[in-house]
Amino acid sequence: MSNTPDTDNAVRAFVDDHRAAFLAELSEWLRIPSVSADPARAEDVRRGARWLRDHLAATGFPVAEIWDTPGAPAVFAEWPSGDPDALTVLVYGHHDVQPADRADGWRTDPFEPVIEDGRLYARGAADDKGQVLLHTLGIRAHLAVTGRVAPAVNLKLLIEGEEESGSPHFPELVRAHADRLACDTVIVSDTGMWSEDTPTVCTGMRGLVDCQIDLRGPGQDIHSGSFGGAVPNPATEAARLAAALHDADRKVAIPGFYDGVVELTDRERELFAELPFDEAGWLRTAHSRATLGEAGYSTLERIWARPTAEVNGIGGGYQGPGGKTIVPSAAQLKLSFRLVAGQDVEKVQSAVRDWVAALLPAGIRHEITYWGATRPCLTPLDHPALQSVVRAMERAFGQKIRFTREGGSGPAADLQDALGAPVLFLGISVPSDGWHAPNEKVELGLLMKGAETAAHLWADLAENGRE
Numbered sequence: 001m002s003n004t005p006d007t008d009n010a011v012r013a014f015v016d017d018h019r020a021a022f023l024a025e026l027s028e029w030l031r032i033p034s035v036s037a038d039p040a041r042a043e044d045v046r047r048g049a050r051w052l053r054d055h056l057a058a059t060g061f062p063v064a065e066i067w068d069t070p071g072a073p074a075v076f077a078e079w080p081s082g083d084p085d086a087l088t089v090l091v092y093g094h095h096d097v098q099p100a101d102r103a104d105g106w107r108t109d110p111f112e113p114v115i116e117d118g119r120l121y122a123r124g125a126a127d128d129k130g131q132v133l134l135h136t137l138g139i140r141a142h143l144a145v146t147g148r149v150a151p152a153v154n155l156k157l158l159i160e161g162e163e164e165s166g167s168p169h170f171p172e173l174v175r176a177h178a179d180r181l182a183c184d185t186v187i188v189s190d191t192g193m194w195s196e197d198t199p200t201v202c203t204g205m206r207g208l209v210d211c212q213i214d215l216r217g218p219g220q221d222i223h224s225g226s227f228g229g230a231v232p233n234p235a236t237e238a239a240r241l242a243a244a245l246h247d248a249d250r251k252v253a254i255p256g257f258y259d260g261v262v263e264l265t266d267r268e269r270e271l272f273a274e275l276p277f278d279e280a281g282w283l284r285t286a287h288s289r290a291t292l293g294e295a296g297y298s299t300l301e302r303i304w305a306r307p308t309a310e311v312n313g314i315g316g317g318y319q320g321p322g323g324k325t326i327v328p329s330a331a332q333l334k335l336s337f338r339l340v341a342g343q344d345v346e347k348v349q350s351a352v353r354d355w356v357a358a359l360l361p362a363g364i365r366h367e368i369t370y371w372g373a374t375r376p377c378l379t380p381l382d383h384p385a386l387q388s389v390v391r392a393m394e395r396a397f398g399q400k401i402r403f404t405r406e407g408g409s410g411p412a413a414d415l416q417d418a419l420g421a422p423v424l425f426l427g428i429s430v431p432s433d434g435w436h437a438p439n440e441k442v443e444l445g446l447l448m449k450g451a452e453t454a455a456h457l458w459a460d461l462a463e464n465g466r467e
Contacts, residue, residue: 003460007145008395011455014141015448022137022451023120023444025055027113029129030122036072036096036165045072045161048095052132052159053077059136060143061157067177069169072096072161076180079139079155087465088154089458090183092415093132093190094163097124098436105438118444125442126433131189132159134428134447138454145455152462156183160411163190166372167411174418185385185465186415187457189450191406191427194275196443199397200404201389202425204378206304207339208409209348209370210312213241213356215331216365221317224325232363234331235316241333242311244359249295252309252337256351260342262378264305271381271403272300285431304405308338338407341378349373375413377423378405384467388460389424389453396452426453 034048035041049066056077057064063078075095080086100110100123108114113122120130139151146152158181160170174181194200215234218227247253277300279291293302302308316331318324337348349370360366379386381403393401412423428450434440 003391003395008452008456010145011141011396011452014144015137015451015455018137018140019444019448022133023115025136026120026125026130026133027122029055029133030113030124031111033100033111034096034124034161035099036162037099042072045096049073049075049159049161052095055133055136056157059139067173069162069173071165071169074161074170074173075157075159076177077157078180079151081152081154081462082150086152086154087185087461088156088183089185089187089461089465090156090158090181090415090419090421091135091187091189092158092160092412093188094128094160095132096161096164097127097129098164100438100440107439110438110440115444119441120444120447121439121441123440125440126192126429127435127440128163128190130442130447131427131429131450132157134450135189135454137451139458141451141455142458146459152459153465154183155458156181158415163411167414168372170411171414171418174414178418181415181419183419183421185461186412186419186421186423187389188410188412188415188423188425189427190410191425192429192431192433193427193446194402194404194430196430196446198276198402199393199399199449200275200402201386201393202404202406202427203381203386204304204341205376205406205412206307206409207343207345207376207413208336208374209339209345209352210334210336210373211349211352211368211370213238213333213335214367214369215316215333215360216329217363218327218329220329221326222329224327228325228327231327232361233327234364235328237360237364238314238316238331238333241356241359242314245309245311245335250292251294252307254309254351254355256354257307257309257337257348258343259347259351260344261307261340262342264301267381268305268403269298269301272298272304275300275402275404303407305340307340307343310336310338312336338409339376341376343376345373345375374409374411375417376409377413377416379422379424383422383424385422385461385465386424388457388465389426391460392453392456393426395456396449426450426457428453
């Protein structure tokens with residue numbers, strides 16, 4: 001598809017002409033309460049998956065299937081370009097949603113979509129049904145404007161049904177179907193932008209390792225007057241571990257923790273600094289009075305590009321009213337570690353084990369339980385496929401596109417690891433959309449620009465997307 005004003009206008013006109021029908025379709029899907037965390041909604045999740053499968057087939061995808069898992073089903077679709085040398089692109093999203101109830105503070109029924117002042121309110125409007133469905137409008141615009149009967153790339157979609165429940169079966173699903181999911185590039189449409197006025201592309205997500213450390217000392221709670229100061233106290237040792245997590249510069253003090261970390265480049269730091277960051281406003285959102293973190297880095301650098309260690313919970317001993325002078329028999333510490341590109345999950349877990357064992361005294365037995373781990377992912381700024389996303393967004397938004405990262409974690413790295421393909425992010429949601437909160441909404445103007453972006457993207461990737 002040529003990069004000309006006439007082409008851009010044609011795409012915009014197609015999207016505008018089909019806007020009402022698209023919103024009616026999206027509203028129909030949003031009415032299905034596909035809450036994966038609620039066992040009572042299991043059939044609704046399956047119904048939402050069937051709706052999407054049928055909609056993708058009606059859009060023109062010659063392959064549209066439901067893939068079962070031990071939990072909620074995923075939806076897979078495929079539309080070959082007809083060119084044996086064409087680039088293959090996989091779009092990822094999810095069709096399940098967070099729980100929602102009018103009593104939570106919703107002004108309207110969360111599963112009865114309402115359009116007000118250019119916004120669509122409903123659970124899933126932004127996270128993630130709206131951002132999944134924009135691709136169906138985008139592909140129709142791409143075909144209409146180019147005159148093609150198939151997309152310029154081999155296009156695949158994988159829309160999972162358990163993202164809001166931690167994606168427990170997603171890694172195995174990807175491994176089991178790796179041959180059918182094989183691709184050159186992954187597009188994740190489950191993310192957002194900096195703001196309505198500052199469109200951005202996310203270039204990476206942090207990984208996650210979290211664990212629980214159980215400490216045991218005496219065989220039972222014992223008298224602190226008779227035994228305190230002469231035997232190890234597991235609650236004290238839990239506190240000592242928590243205090244030893246960081247050095248004086250708030251750097252994680254676990255030996256080997258930073259091995260392999262991909263450091264920020266000067267250019268990336270400059271790009272982060274260009275963003276209109278209101279630290280006072282951010283602090284209000286964080287419900288915090290001050291910032292604090294690793295010395296030498298800005299707030300955005302800390303949450304996007306630096307690894308972290310956090311105490312999520314600490315407990316042990318007597319917690320009731322008044323005093324109880326004991327040495328408790330047990331204590332517990334919950335920790336989480338956000339990882340950045342270059343860090344290895346297994347090596348971090350091993351480093352934590354060695355660190356705990358080295359710090360605990362004789363007489364304290366311990367056990368470390370790790371939960372599911374997520375690997376970090378990062379796409380270099382100069383990657384040609386990333387530049388295709390940037391150009392497509394610039395055509396849709398008519399302005400310069402800036403760059404962000406995501407401080408949180410998600411299943412994108414599972415796709416990167418299993419498929420060996422770079423992960424790119426195409427999202428149009430903004431912070432005010434209220435993901436997981438009452439009155440979730442999506443800005444309709446941004447949703448349409450997302451569809452325009454998708455319409456421009458496939459031809460650009462076909463021409464320029466290979467490394």
